[in-house]
Structure formats: structure tokens, C-alpha cells
Amino acid sequence: MSAITAQDVKALRDLTGAGVLACREALAETEGDVDRAVELLRTRGEAQAAKRAGAEAREGVVQSYIHAGNRIGVLVEVDCQTDFVARNEKFIEFARDLALHIAAATPLAVTEDEVPAQEREREERIATEQAADRPENVRERIVQGKVDKWLDEVVLLRQKHVNGDKYEGKTIEELRTALSAETRENVVIRRFSRFAVGE
Secondary structure, X not given: OOOXXXXXXXXXXXXXXXXXXXXXXXXXXXXXXXXXXXXXXXXOOHHHHHHHOOOOOOEEEEEEEEOOOOOXXXXXXXXXXXXXXXXXXXXXXXXXXXXXXXXXXXXXXXOHHHOOHHHHHHHHHHHHHHOOOXXXXXXXXXXXXXXXXXXXXXXXHHOEOOOHHXXXXXXXXXXXXHHHHHHOOOOEEEEEEEEEOOO
């Protein structure tokens, strides 16, 4: 099987509207077969959840988490379309668990697009310097791989939930998409603030 390219992921995303990670995983599972990947995303409800992604989310909750010892605190806003869903226990639990996750995982931004440009450029420079002694034809892939790995660590939606037992190693984006499919509403992680004493 040939490696899945960014163009393959983009093409599937354009077809379904599903998230980048969901598209990449679907293509990997179907060995690059786009039709089967579309079917897989539809089966999981991710294509439908993506259709709702354009719907305006004006309701929601702000949840907080204060870590033991009162040295770390988090506020997170998670939005949805109706106050009915905003009062739903699963929705509130998702927001609560998300605040706990942010306290532990210290993400930089909610999405890849929100990562500060200077931070990303710094990581690309470091990766480029580390790959300098590698053959020229593989350097670009090595740099991209290192930057992708870093983004997995600092982008909230790409992080695996810290409560691995409860969430079985799923990413925040996978959990958000599943909640969106279950509630049949657009669920948006709007913003967060993490506070730590002395930072």
C-alpha cells in the first residue's frame, strides 16, 4: 500500500467534511480506497457530524477545573446549537472532562490553525536542523513527520484524552465528533484558558 498523502486526506475531507484525523484514519483502514473510506466515515456518523459543523453554535457551557493544591486551573467554553443539548449530562460531562484534560495536557491551541506562527516556525527550524545529516530526498518527510508529532502534542483536537482508561486512547476530535453525532448538533470547542501559579 502506498503512503497516504495530504492530497488524499484533503480530497476525502472535501467529499465528507469529516475531520483531518478521521479522514487519515479512514484511508489507512481502507488502504487508500476513497469509496470505502467515505462509507466508513458515514457508518461512524462522522460525515453527518461534519454536515452539522456549519450550523451556528450559540448555546453551550463554560466549565472549570481546579487541580488539587489549587495551583492549576482551567476554564473551557464548549458550544452547541440548543440549550436542550447544553443541559444534557453527556455534553456537560464532556466539557468537564475536557477541562481536566487541558489542565494535564497543556495544549497551545484548540486547532492547528490557531497555533502561533512563531511556535510552528521554531519547531520546523529545529526539525530541519535535526534532519540535516539525513539524505536530501527524505529530509522533507522527516521534518513534516517531526512537526506532525509536535502538533499531536500541542493541538487540543489532536491530543489523546489523558484519561486513557475511560476514553480508550481516542483524540479530543474523535470524542467531539462522537458527541456531535450522538446529540445531532454541531459541537464546538470555542476556547480555553489554563492558569498555573508562577507561569
